[in-house]
Amino acid sequence: MDRNLYCVIMAGGVGARFWPKSRRSKPKQFLDIFDTGKSFIRLTYERFAGRISPDRFLVATNEAYKHLVNEHLPEVDDRNILCEPVGRNTAPCICYAAYSLFKKDPDAAMIVTPSDHMILDEKSFGEIIDEALDFIDNHNVLMTVGITPSRPETGYGYIQKSDSQVISRVKCFTEKPDLELAEVFVQSGEFFWNSGIFIWKVRDIVAAIERWLPDHHALFSSIIDDLGTPSEQQAVGRVFAQCRAVSIDYGVMEKADNVYVRCGDFGWSDVGTWGSLFQLLPKDENNNAKPESGCFTYDTEDSIISLPRDKVAVINGLHDYIVVDTEDVLMICPRNEEQSIRKYIDEVRYHLGDKHN
Amino acid sequence: MDRNLYCVIMAGGVGARFWPKSRRSKPKQFLDIFDTGKSFIRLTYERFAGRISPDRFLVATNEAYKHLVNEHLPEVDDRNILCEPVGRNTAPCICYAAYSLFKKDPDAAMIVTPSDHMILDEKSFGEIIDEALDFIDNHNVLMTVGITPSRPETGYGYIQKSDSQVISRVKCFTEKPDLELAEVFVQSGEFFWNSGIFIWKVRDIVAAIERWLPDHHALFSSIIDDLGTPSEQQAVGRVFAQCRAVSIDYGVMEKADNVYVRCGDFGWSDVGTWGSLFQLLPKDENNNAKPESGCFTYDTEDSIISLPRDKVAVINGLHDYIVVDTEDVLMICPRNEEQSIRKYIDEVRYHLGDKHN
Numbered sequence: 001m002d003r004n005l006y007c008v009i010m011a012g013g014v015g016a017r018f019w020p021k022s023r024r025s026k027p028k029q030f031l032d033i034f035d036t037g038k039s040f041i042r043l044t045y046e047r048f049a050g051r052i053s054p055d056r057f058l059v060a061t062n063e064a065y066k067h068l069v070n071e072h073l074p075e076v077d078d079r080n081i082l083c084e085p086v087g088r089n090t091a092p093c094i095c096y097a098a099y100s101l102f103k104k105d106p107d108a109a110m111i112v113t114p115s116d117h118m119i120l121d122e123k124s125f126g127e128i129i130d131e132a133l134d135f136i137d138n139h140n141v142l143m144t145v146g147i148t149p150s151r152p153e154t155g156y157g158y159i160q161k162s163d164s165q166v167i168s169r170v171k172c173f174t175e176k177p178d179l180e181l182a183e184v185f186v187q188s189g190e191f192f193w194n195s196g197i198f199i200w201k202v203r204d205i206v207a208a209i210e211r212w213l214p215d216h217h218a219l220f221s222s223i224i225d226d227l228g229t230p231s232e233q234q235a236v237g238r239v240f241a242q243c244r245a246v247s248i249d250y251g252v253m254e255k256a257d258n259v260y261v262r263c264g265d266f267g268w269s270d271v272g273t274w275g276s277l278f279q280l281l282p283k284d285e286n287n288n289a290k291p292e293s294g295c296f297t298y299d300t301e302d303s304i305i306s307l308p309r310d311k312v313a314v315i316n317g318l319h320d321y322i323v324v325d326t327e328d329v330l331m332i333c334p335r336n337e338e339q340s341i342r343k344y345i346d347e348v349r350y351h352l353g354d355k356h357n
Numbered sequence: 358m359d360r361n362l363y364c365v366i367m368a369g370g371v372g373a374r375f376w377p378k379s380r381r382s383k384p385k386q387f388l389d390i391f392d393t394g395k396s397f398i399r400l401t402y403e404r405f406a407g408r409i410s411p412d413r414f415l416v417a418t419n420e421a422y423k424h425l426v427n428e429h430l431p432e433v434d435d436r437n438i439l440c441e442p443v444g445r446n447t448a449p450c451i452c453y454a455a456y457s458l459f460k461k462d463p464d465a466a467m468i469v470t471p472s473d474h475m476i477l478d479e480k481s482f483g484e485i486i487d488e489a490l491d492f493i494d495n496h497n498v499l500m501t502v503g504i505t506p507s508r509p510e511t512g513y514g515y516i517q518k519s520d521s522q523v524i525s526r527v528k529c530f531t532e533k534p535d536l537e538l539a540e541v542f543v544q545s546g547e548f549f550w551n552s553g554i555f556i557w558k559v560r561d562i563v564a565a566i567e568r569w570l571p572d573h574h575a576l577f578s579s580i581i582d583d584l585g586t587p588s589e590q591q592a593v594g595r596v597f598a599q600c601r602a603v604s605i606d607y608g609v610m611e612k613a614d615n616v617y618v619r620c621g622d623f624g625w626s627d628v629g630t631w632g633s634l635f636q637l638l639p640k641d642e643n644n645n646a647k648p649e650s651g652c653f654t655y656d657t658e659d660s661i662i663s664l665p666r667d668k669v670a671v672i673n674g675l676h677d678y679i680v681v682d683t684e685d686v687l688m689i690c691p692r693n694e695e696q697s698i699r700k701y702i703d704e705v706r707y708h709l710g711d712k713h714n
Contacts, residue, residue, distance in 0.1 A: 020671075293708070293709075294708075296704055296705060311686070311687060312377075312686045312687070312709065312713050313688070314377075314689070314690065314701040314704075315688075315689045316690040316697065317690065317691045317694065328667070328669060329671070330668060330669070330680075330682050330687070331670070331671045332670075332673065332675060332680070332689065333671070333673040333674065334673060334674040337673055344653065347671075348669055348671065351650070351651075352650075352669065356669050
């Protein structure tokens with residue numbers, strides 16, 4: 001806790017893939033999808049709260065979710081909730097946080113984390129974070145955290161290490177490879193999943209943005225006097241309106257030559273789809289992931305069933321299905337068709353308006 | 358309207374086969390399952406209201422449903438709602454109504470009708486009722502109404518005519534034949550479905566009960582002084598506690614030799630199961646019976662889908678299913694397994710108590 005260490009939680013996602021449980025009005029990071037009593041964003045906060053005091057958390061989110069951040073993280077002061085007027089991918093979000101911090105404390109170290117991932121082995125994860133923090137104390141580098149891949153996942157980004165050091169320079173980033181390539185990646189032992197967690201000194205990321213995203217640097221530098229003042233929101237609105245949408249991976253990490261990765265295996269998942277949630281949940285004797293009580297299944301296997309609290313379900317004859325019931329929407333869909341969820345949302349919106357998105 | 362004509366609506370059923378839409382607390386006769394704005398019992402009442410004034414309706418039901426009768430048939434005075442303390446099948450129910458009427462008006466004619474059947478061709482039905490009423494004016498007989506069978510249904514009772522007269526003496530009643538026998542019945546042209554609708558003079562049914570159900574006659578005769586007085590409910594409680602459960606078909610109609618039937622074809626269904634409802638409902642181009650709006654189906658056919666008002670459903674990959682969603686229970690079941698619904702109710706009750714029955 002000696003460092004000027006801050007944690008930036010990125011919580012602007014709209015998480016359509018968990019529809020109908022996630023909605024535009026309550027995206028995935030605010031859901032308690034494992035029924036633990038804590039939402040993803042709450043678990044994310046608590047993951048770092050042992051080493052970072054509440055006043056050193058920044059939460060970047062959409063204006064529309066500010067009240068949800070208040071509700072889930074009451075410890076975080078309103079001044080530390082950075083409201084993006086529109087989503088512009090991760091680079092503008094990180095710019096907003098980095099330039100705010102740079103103004104406040106140019107010597108700050110900064111952890112950036114998604115708000116909607118799962119980490120089961122918090123202890124191993126904590127050790128990796130500590131190592132990464134030690135490393136940036138002594139090196140002007142941009143650190144990422146990689147995950148030992150357990151399968152040739154085609155939905156993730158991969159990071160290639162350049163050597164076998166525990167903390168290694170990154171050779172290459174590859175977004176969502178095809179299956180053949182993913183299999184080569186996994187077999188090689190050189191490729192790791194990109195967790196989207198970054199550790200760096202704020203001056204190093206600002207320098208990298210200046211170099212690799214000069215237009216973003218120009219925009220955010222122009223409002224540095226406004227940050228932390230009553231004119232902040234208006235200035236940020238202006239900047240986001242002009243600002244190009246780009247991910248920090250594409251905009252900075254893939255280009256910079258001082259990017260390092262610490263890889264590990266700490267029970268990570270981005271829990272990005274009903275299918276990946278199914279993999280993670282405990283199953284009954286017929287390999288169904290379903291509520292502990294109130295869900296009666298017959299001749300049903302390999303299915304994931306999500307119900308509102310206190311709802312009873314009787315389900316007969318489903319194999320490999322996703323059944324998601326909510327107060328206002330019921331979805332029944334084969335597991336291997338979950339990529340159609342986007343289409344369902346569009347069709348429901350087309351016929352019924354935005355109410356059910 | 359010249360006759361002393363009364364209509365007895367039997368509305369004591371608990372209708373478990375439409376679970377989870379029907380419940381012990383709101384059985385089928387009180388449901389508007391076709392979404393017409395009128396429940397089965399309301400439609401039954403209106404079917405006869407053209408020829409019988411409101412004060413000549415008697416509604417026999419369970420005490421627990423009296424408030425529902427009040428709600429659905431506000432025209433019917435509380436004095437004309439006969440509350441059965443426990444269900445004892447149709448014979449005690451009809452005894453209660455017949456002895457009440459006999460005391461009030463021994464010259465009365467009486468139509469007995471179930472409260473949860475569907476009749477599409479009200480005009481033909483009305484003509485048949487009129488013919489039957491004319492017939493009992495001149496004959497001391499017990500009339501039933503038969504329906505020309507459209508398929509070898511194994512769930513119904515059958516009535517065999519003894520000749521080809523329009524109004525014919527009944528040769529035989531057969532309850533729920535097996536499929537082979539049902540096929541023979543339908544081919545023969547002599548067998549008709551038993552609608553459960555009866556037309557008789559009250560003195561004739563009382564005479565038949567005295568003859569064929571002497572213990573029931575003794576019990577109900579013993580409380581004739583109480584009927585229509587403040588001591589009625591207590592007396593009826595005593596009688597029902599002692600009274601043997603038996604159907605009027607088994608107890609009287611199968612035994613009496615003055616039973617006649619008027620057969621016809623008037624779009625009748627007992628709508629006894631989700632499957633029979635499926636047959637009756639309009640279908641989309643994939644043969645799905647589903648709500649007109651808010652229900653989006655993909656690769657789904659031959660299925661019946663029932664949703665709460667305003668609920669949205671997205672259903673992919675179901676063939677020949679019943680999907681019934683209600684506020685507190687969701688059921689998904691292959692159409693050919695609907696006989697399992699009784700088992701589901703029992704299992705839900707065993708684990709969760711009576712709340713969802």
